[in-house]
Amino acid sequence: xxxxxxxxxxxxxxxxxxxxxxxxxxxxxxxxxxxxxxxxxxxxxxxxxxxxxxxxxxxxxxxxxxxxxxxxxxxxxxxxxxxxxxxxxxxxxxxxxxxxxxxxxxxxxxxxxxxxxxxxxxxxxxxxxxxxxxxxxxxxxxxxxxxxxxxxxxxxxxxxxxxxxxxxxxxxxxxxxxxxxxxxxxxxxxxxxxxxxxxxxxxxxxxxxxxxxxxxxxxxxxxxxxxxxxxxxxxxxxxxxxxxxxxxxxxxxxxxxxxxxxxxxxxxxxxxxxxxxxxxxxxxxxxxxxxxxxxxxxxxxxxxxxxxxxxxxxxxxxxxxxxxxxxxxxxxxxxxxxxxxxxxxxxxxxxxxxxxxxxxxxxxxxxxxxxxxxxxxxxxxxxxxxxxxxxxxxxx
Numbered sequence: 001x002x003x004x005x006x007x008x009x010x011x012x013x014x015x016x017x018x019x020x021x022x023x024x025x026x027x028x029x030x031x032x033x034x035x036x037x038x039x040x041x042x043x044x045x046x047x048x049x050x051x052x053x054x055x056x057x058x059x060x061x062x063x064x065x066x067x068x069x070x071x072x073x074x075x076x077x078x079x080x081x082x083x084x085x086x087x088x089x090x091x092x093x094x095x096x097x098x099x100x101x102x103x104x105x106x107x108x109x110x111x112x113x114x115x116x117x118x119x120x121x122x123x124x125x126x127x128x129x130x131x132x133x134x135x136x137x138x139x140x141x142x143x144x145x146x147x148x149x150x151x152x153x154x155x156x157x158x159x160x161x162x163x164x165x166x167x168x169x170x171x172x173x174x175x176x177x178x179x180x181x182x183x184x185x186x187x188x189x190x191x192x193x194x195x196x197x198x199x200x201x202x203x204x205x206x207x208x209x210x211x212x213x214x215x216x217x218x219x220x221x222x223x224x225x226x227x228x229x230x231x232x233x234x235x236x237x238x239x240x241x242x243x244x245x246x247x248x249x250x251x252x253x254x255x256x257x258x259x260x261x262x263x264x265x266x267x268x269x270x271x272x273x274x275x276x277x278x279x280x281x282x283x284x285x286x287x288x289x290x291x292x293x294x295x296x297x298x299x300x301x302x303x304x305x306x307x308x309x310x311x312x313x314x315x316x317x318x319x320x321x322x323x324x325x326x327x328x329x330x331x332x333x334x335x336x337x338x339x340x341x342x343x344x345x346x347x348x349x350x351x352x353x354x355x356x357x358x359x360x361x362x363x364x365x366x367x368x369x370x371x372x373x374x375x376x377x378x379x380x381x382x383x384x385x386x387x388x389x390x391x392x393x394x395x396x
Contacts, residue, residue: 013031013033014033014034016033016035017035017242018035018116018117018118018119019032019033019035019036019037019039019040019098019115019116019117019118019119020032020033020035020036020114020115020116020117021033021036021052021055021114021115021117022112022113022114022115023052023112023113023115024110024111024112024113025068025110025111025112025113026068027051027052027053027064027068028049028050028051028052029047029048029049029050029051029052030048030112031048032044032047032048035117036117039088039090039096039098039117039119040055040088040089040090040091041090041091041092042091046091051064052064052115054089055088055089056086056087056088056089057087057088057089057095060086060087061089080102080103080104080113083099083100083101083102084099084100085097085098085099085100085120086098086100088117096119096120096121097119097120097121097123097124098117098118098119098120099117099118099120100115100116100117101115101116101118102114102115102116103116123162123166126158126161126162127162129158130155130158130159130162133154133155133158134155137154137155236295236362236366240366240369245292245370245373247289247292247373247374248289248291249287249288249289249374250287250288250289250290251285251286251287252285252286252287252288252290252293253284253285254279254284254285254286254318254320254325254327255279255284255318256284257290257293257294257297258277258279258297258316258318259277261277261294261297261298261301261316262275262277262316264298265298265301265302265305268302268305269305269314270305270308270309270310271310271311272310272311272312273305273308273310273311273312273313273314274312274313274314275301275313275314275316276313276314276315276316277316277317277318278316278317278318279317279318279319279320280317280318280319280320281319281320281321283320284320285320286320286325286394286396287396288325288374288394289373289374292370292373292374293327293370293374295366295367295370296366296367296370296371296392297316297327297329299363299364299366299367300329300363300367300390301314301316301329302363303331303359303363303364303388304329304330304331304333304388306357306358306359307331307333307334307335307354307357307388308331308332308333308334308387309333312331312332312333313332314329314330314331315328315329315330315331316328316329316330322396323395323396324393324394324395324396325393325394325395325396326391326392326393326394327391327392328389328390328391328392329389329390330387330388330389330390331387331388331389332386332387333387333388334353334354334384334385335353335382335383335384335385335386335387335388336351336353336382336383336384336388337351337352337353337384338383338384340352340353341382344364344380345364345365345368346361346365347361347362347365348360348361348362349361349365353384367390371392374394375394375395376392376393376394376395377392377393378390378391378392379391379392379393
């Protein structure tokens with residue numbers, strides 16, 4: 001794996017909200033990310049190289065090695081790919097509940113186990129609160145029957161809060177599983193391309209063959225750009241799911257931004273693909289978040305490039321009136337099948353006609369949520385083999 005690829009993977013792990021720990025088949029810790037270190041209260045050097053059981057209370061601490069050996073001997077999975085609720089032990093000796101999901105990866109002829117740690121302290125506190133409310137209700141009912149209806153109502157609300165919390169936990173676990181599957185699949189192809197091209201460049205330099213070297217250099221650049229796009233999508237989704245995306249609206253020059261994006265994206269266009277940008281209206285300034293808007297436009301233009309062929313035009317336009325700002329990206333590509341359009345903005349969803357075209361299925365979900373955060377609306381039109389049009393509309 002190249003240094004650049006390693007940095008990309010390190011960035012995913014280092015910025016993850018949940019703890020991520022990898023161990024070898026002997027139970028020794030190979031890596032632990034900042035979130036897990038904070039959760040357990042250790043420094044990295046105190047954990048790496050030690051048995052993972054140091055993070056467990058009894059009886060799991062004494063039994064953990066037998067768990068691994070039983071799995072290697074029988075092949076029966078008790079937690080791998082399933083996940084369960086367990087307790088962890090912090091450096092100060094206190095314990096806490098967490099949701100543990102474990103996946104097994106085969107790398108360089110050896111097994112590596114990756115554990116995803118999600119702290120359940122808040123959820124357990126909510127459950128304890130529910131139990132407390134229940135006991136209080138029973139006591140009050142015995143003494144004041146007249147308050148029964150109002151107290152039952154409060155109990156139902158507490159139950160609903162816990163239910164919503166558990167449902168959200170279930171959805172997050174599903175997203176994590178889909179994330180691991182998508183990441184392993186999407187990273188494999190460009191990394192293989194980089195490795196092959198790098199090997200061939202060594203041979204072409206010996207000959208020498210400058211044209212072949214340039215061809216494979218461009219292939220490496222394209223693969224690295226793809227990895228960057230995938231990483232940005234994953235990081236954007238995680239921030240959105242965590243609710244930490246902050247909207248910073250200010251007056252921005254839409255024409256300057258449009259020209260900047262057109263120039264940047266033209267560099268990654270296919271052969272004879274051209275981005276045609278135009279602005280309508282006497283005014284160029286509008287009150288929006290420059291970062292969220294640029295990310296949204298780049299996502300739409302990137303899709304237009306990917307799903308359109310060579311020798312095509314991609315129309316990118318902005319318009320500002322007294323009341324509205326409208327941004328449109330239109331292509332003449334493969335289009336989106338009607339039957340797939342109902343799921344178009346779901347995370348990780350990709351239309352069935354995308355074939356081998358790379359992508360995470362996150363872009364449109366991110367765009368829709370960014371537009372919503374800026375109090376705008378996202379409209380679209382598409383038909384199979386007739387291209388697609390996406391329109392972002394913002395009011396003053």
